[in-house]
Amino acid sequence: MNEKNNKLQFQRFTRLNRVLHILMIVSFISLALTGLTIKFSYTGWAVILSHLLGGFESAGYIHRFFAVVMVSTFITHLVDIARMKKREYKTWRAMIFSPDSMIFNKKDVQDFIGTLKWFVGKGERPQYGRWTYWEKFDYFAVFWGIFVIGSTGVTLWFPELLTAIFPGWIVNVATIIHSDEALLATGFIFTIHFFNTHLRPEKFPMDIVIFSGRTSLEEYKIDRPAEYKELVERGELEQHLVEPYPPIVIRVIKIFGWTALTAGFGIVLWIIYAMIFAYR
Amino acid sequence: MSTYRHIFLFVSLLLVFPAALSAQDNSDCLACHEDKTLTKKVGGKEISVFVDQSKLALSVHAANKCIDCHVDLKDSDFPHKEHVDRATCTNCHQSENKDYAESLHGRASARDDKLAPRCQTCHGSHEIVPVKSPKSAVAPLQIPYVCGSCHHEGSPVQVQRHIPQANILENYTESIHGEALLKKGLVVAPTCISCHAAHKILPHTDPRSSIARNNIAGTCTKCHAAIETVHRKIIRGALWEKAPHVLPVCVDCHQPHKIRNVYYEQGMADKDCLRCHGNRDAKAANGRSMYVDYDELQGSMHSKVACSQCHTQVNPSFLRPCEAITSHVDCTICHAEVGDQYRTSIHGQLFAKNDPNAPMCTECHGTHNVLGHKNPKSPTFAINVPFLCGRCHHEGKKAAVRYTGTEHNIISKYTESIHGKGLMKSGMTITATCADCHTAHHELPHSDTASSVNPKNISSTCGQCHFGIEEQFNKSVHSPLVTRTDKELPTCNDCHTAHSIQRTDQDQFKLSIMNTCGRCHTEIAKTYFDTYHGKVSQLGYTKTAKCYDCHGAHDILPPSDPRSHLSYQNIVQTCKKCHSGANRQFAGYFTHATHHDPNKYPWLYWSFLGMTALLVGTFFFAGVHTLLWLPRSLQYRKELKKKLSNDV
Numbered sequence: 055m056n057e058k059n060n061k062l063q064f065q066r067f068t069r070l071n072r073v074l075h076i077l078m079i080v081s082f083i084s085l086a087l088t089g090l091t092i093k094f095s096y097t098g099w100a101v102i103l104s105h106l107l108g109g110f111e112s113a114g115y116i117h118r119f120f121a122v123v124m125v126s127t128f129i130t131h132l133v134d135i136a137r138m139k140k141r142e143y144k145t146w147r148a149m150i151f152s153p154d155s156m157i158f159n160k161k162d163v164q165d166f167i168g169t170l171k172w173f174v175g176k177g178e179r180p181q182y183g184r185w186t187y188w189e190k191f192d193y194f195a196v197f198w199g200i201f202v203i204g205s206t207g208v209t210l211w212f213p214e215l216l217t218a219i220f221p222g223w224i225v226n227v228a229t230i231i232h233s234d235e236a237l238l239a240t241g242f243i244f245t246i247h248f249f250n251t252h253l254r255p256e257k258f259p260m261d262i263v264i265f266s267g268r269t270s271l272e273e274y275k276i277d278r279p280a281e282y283k284e285l286v287e288r289g290e291l292e293q294h295l296v297e298p299y300p301p302i303v304i305r306v307i308k309i310f311g312w313t314a315l316t317a318g319f320g321i322v323l324w325i326i327y328a329m330i331f332a333y334r
Numbered sequence: 335m336s337t338y339r340h341i342f343l344f345v346s347l348l349l350v351f352p353a354a355l356s357a358q359d360n361s362d363c364l365a366c367h368e369d370k371t372l373t374k375k376v377g378g379k380e381i382s383v384f385v386d387q388s389k390l391a392l393s394v395h396a397a398n399k400c401i402d403c404h405v406d407l408k409d410s411d412f413p414h415k416e417h418v419d420r421a422t423c424t425n426c427h428q429s430e431n432k433d434y435a436e437s438l439h440g441r442a443s444a445r446d447d448k449l450a451p452r453c454q455t456c457h458g459s460h461e462i463v464p465v466k467s468p469k470s471a472v473a474p475l476q477i478p479y480v481c482g483s484c485h486h487e488g489s490p491v492q493v494q495r496h497i498p499q500a501n502i503l504e505n506y507t508e509s510i511h512g513e514a515l516l517k518k519g520l521v522v523a524p525t526c527i528s529c530h531a532a533h534k535i536l537p538h539t540d541p542r543s544s545i546a547r548n549n550i551a552g553t554c555t556k557c558h559a560a561i562e563t564v565h566r567k568i569i570r571g572a573l574w575e576k577a578p579h580v581l582p583v584c585v586d587c588h589q590p591h592k593i594r595n596v597y598y599e600q601g602m603a604d605k606d607c608l609r610c611h612g613n614r615d616a617k618a619a620n621g622r623s624m625y626v627d628y629d630e631l632q633g634s635m636h637s638k639v640a641c642s643q644c645h646t647q648v649n650p651s652f653l654r655p656c657e658a659i660t661s662h663v664d665c666t667i668c669h670a671e672v673g674d675q676y677r678t679s680i681h682g683q684l685f686a687k688n689d690p691n692a693p694m695c696t697e698c699h700g701t702h703n704v705l706g707h708k709n710p711k712s713p714t715f716a717i718n719v720p721f722l723c724g725r726c727h728h729e730g731k732k733a734a735v736r737y738t739g740t741e742h743n744i745i746s747k748y749t750e751s752i753h754g755k756g757l758m759k760s761g762m763t764i765t766a767t768c769a770d771c772h773t774a775h776h777e778l779p780h781s782d783t784a785s786s787v788n789p790k791n792i793s794s795t796c797g798q799c800h801f802g803i804e805e806q807f808n809k810s811v812h813s814p815l816v817t818r819t820d821k822e823l824p825t826c827n828d829c830h831t832a833h834s835i836q837r838t839d840q841d842q843f844k845l846s847i848m849n850t851c852g853r854c855h856t857e858i859a860k861t862y863f864d865t866y867h868g869k870v871s872q873l874g875y876t877k878t879a880k881c882y883d884c885h886g887a888h889d890i891l892p893p894s895d896p897r898s899h900l901s902y903q904n905i906v907q908t909c910k911k912c913h914s915g916a917n918r919q920f921a922g923y924f925t926h927a928t929h930h931d932p933n934k935y936p937w938l939y940w941s942f943l944g945m946t947a948l949l950v951g952t953f954f955f956a957g958v959h960t961l962l963w964l965p966r967s968l969q970y971r972k973e974l975k976k977k978l979s980n981d982v
Contacts, residue, residue: 222922
């Protein structure tokens with residue numbers, strides 16, 4: 055590998071993907087903060103936060119605004135997928151069964167079993183491809199979450215409209231589902247997802263690839279050996295190599311990353327406090 | 335007439351009527367006494383001894399013989415002795431004579447007081463006509479003149495004898511009694527003798543006298559029989575006659591002789607009292623100042639009340655009239671109703687037990703400086719009442735330290751309350767003060783069923799000012815008139831507090847109402863906090879439905895009642911207060927939903943259970959995955975480092 059190649063990095067995420075993820079982070083944390091103030095209204099933190107947010111009404115507007123942002127992000131992503139299908143795969147079938155597919159496939163089952171074996175020292179680290187099974191899980195969790203939280207959220211946003219069709223208690227049910235699904239989503243993202251991507255010791259304290267979109271070739275080679283191998287075999291690796299970002303950009307990314315991480319951890323601590331110590 | 339001629343007449347009479355010696359008919363006497371010129375000399379003064387037979391014949395005594403009255407001449411020879419005793423009335427008028435003998439007049443006569451009147455002085459002699467005859471010398475219309483003949487101003491009796499009243503006749507003439515008699519000819523109007531008696535006239539200092547302090551009421555009520563009904567504020571029942579020493583008697587207000595239907599200058603003049611008490615150095619034996627600031631008294635509500643009307647025991651027959659005083663001023667002689675209230679109040683009860691802390695009238699109202707409650711300088715003026723009551727009821731003061739209930743710091747709490755701010759900061763004198771709720775004179779502990787602040791009565795107490803609210807409340811489920819229960823029902827102060835009452839449009843009140851209702855409605859308040867309404871309230875915002883927004887405040891009724899805000903008929907309208915698009919199904923939202931009750935709320939219960947299972951399941955698998963990953967990842971990190979350093 056020559057000097058130039060050594061400096062070049064492997065690009066894993068498109069610009070749109072990265073922007074969407076940033077929008078996702080911002081809207082997710084905003085929704086979590088504004089929503090949880092209502093869910094955990096019995097904690098002193100909620101009272102302070104609610105006032106910082108300008109009151110429950112203001113928090114409600116923020117919540118709805120970012121709900122729209124998040125759904126828009128989601129829809130943009132769906133459109134992007136459709137465009138990608140058109141551009142790269144022609145048919146849905148080709149896209150779904152491609153090695154880079156987000157859909158769970160046989161390799162994911164093998165990788166999952168292989169990973170568990172690796173965890174307990176009964177095997178080598180599996181040769182992960184473009185997407186690992188836990189990444190696919192996180193990905194589809196968002197689909198599920200958007201559907202569940204979105205639909206119940208609309209019910210809570212327009213109860214007068216919804217009760218024109220459904221009985222009044224669906225508002226109560228929507229409240230429970232919206233709130234508990236939110237708890238699941240925030241709890242999962244701020245613990246499991248954070249660990250899987252940022253906190254596991256080899257990535258600690260964070261992996262900025264989702265913001266920069268690029269990672270060093272060495273890391274990439276180790277992390278995703280199957281994909282690397284395939285790219286090399288097909289001779290397409292060069293297409294994915296890009297110049298690294300200047301340090302100032304990395305710095306900004308890290309500040310943003312830290313902010314998001316801190317917010318996430320803060321929310322987790324708050325949830326733990328509210329659920330265990332202040333629950334009533 | 336000379337003595338000579340006198341003797342001559344006697345002699346000639348004897349010659350003309352020898353029969354007279356033994357028969358002694360009136361004609362015998364008249365033989366001489368018919369002569370208009372007949373005189374006799376008494377003490378150097380010649381007086382007529384003519385007896386007008388025409389008058390005698392018309393008199394009440396026409397049938398009597400001369401000697402029936404001139405008893406000392408009975409069986410006497412003619413000419414009779416020169417010094418003839420006075421005609422006596424005693425033989426017939428024994429009781430009158432007895433009364434007379436005991437009277438001032440009689441006793442004066444007995445000691446040969448030249449000014450003493452005798453029967454004849456008033457009644458006349460031979461011409462006495464029946465008392466009932468208008469021609470009688472003692473007919474009602476004549477009486478003032480009869481008595482006035484001696485008792486008019488400047489008369490020897492007025493000047494030389496001790497008569498405590500002045501201008502008696504003039505005053506009487508101008509009085510309502512005199513006017514009735516002398517100007518209106520009302521012969522039933524009281525004359526002198528109506529009050530003083532006809533014969534048994536005694537000084538007012540004599541306890542037997544009809545005008546003695548203890549008897550005056552009886553004397554006046556002879557005519558003013560029903561005065562007790564019109565003077566009932568002053569004369570409590572029969573006390574006037576039973577205990578005249580504690581009550582002002584008629585003449586304390588209606589001065590003798592000057593009686594009008596208005597108050598006159600008083601009997602025992604204030605200036606008499608001020609001779610000593612006007613002195614700034616006046617001190618009692620125990621050193622207490624006895625000085626009375628007369629100017630202060632004149633500025634008080636009692637400016638028209640004389641010293642003796644309160645200090646009723648004063649007796650002018652003492653050199654120091656106040657020497658007779660043995661007890662405190664009793665305000666209830668005039669303020670009878672208030673007195674009755676006070677006696678049954680806790681203050682009065684304590685006073686009756688001789689409790690040194692018990693406040694008396696003067697504790698709140700002052701003494702000579704009594705000002706009406708409408709006077710801003712009065713301690714009982716609305717704005718001053720909290721300070722007044724605070725003298726004892728302020729935390730740490732004598733009433734507060736003996737109090738064992740739950741209301742503490744009442745004065746400072748009141749000051750911060752809506753009532754206190756209205757009164758003391760905004761100067762709204764119509765605002766409820768201590769006295770408005772606890773009453774001014776009938777304060778009782780709230781546990782007493784007669785107390786204005788007893789749970790039974792508190793709604794009507796508050797209703798005095800909060801018109802309409804009481805009516806609403808009385809129809810609500812919280813009213814004992816509606817709900818029959820052994821449990822304690824809430825009343826005004828249970829929600830609004832007693833002394834810290836807040837404006838209901840302020841956040842603090844609005845936000846505390848859930849806990850207030852929750853004191854009794856524990857479960858339902860808890861489940862409220864599980865809903866959006868409750869959670870927003872918990873965050874400290876009021877722009878969300880609170881208990882009273884849906885249930886009403888004072889007119890709470892069970893949803894089963896068609897008049898309830900939450901009845902089938904009204905609930906959609908109630909929701910629409912905030913949710914303009916509310917519909918029938920919208921009103922089916924469970925505002926007190928709990929996901930812990932599978933029977934009542936199965937959908938909620940199963941939703942929650944499902945979500946919890948999903949949550950626990952997801953976290954369990956992901957958690958296990960992560961926990962397994964962590965140690966492996968630590969090891970892998972070392973391997974990677976090694977590998978990378980080898981590569982380099």
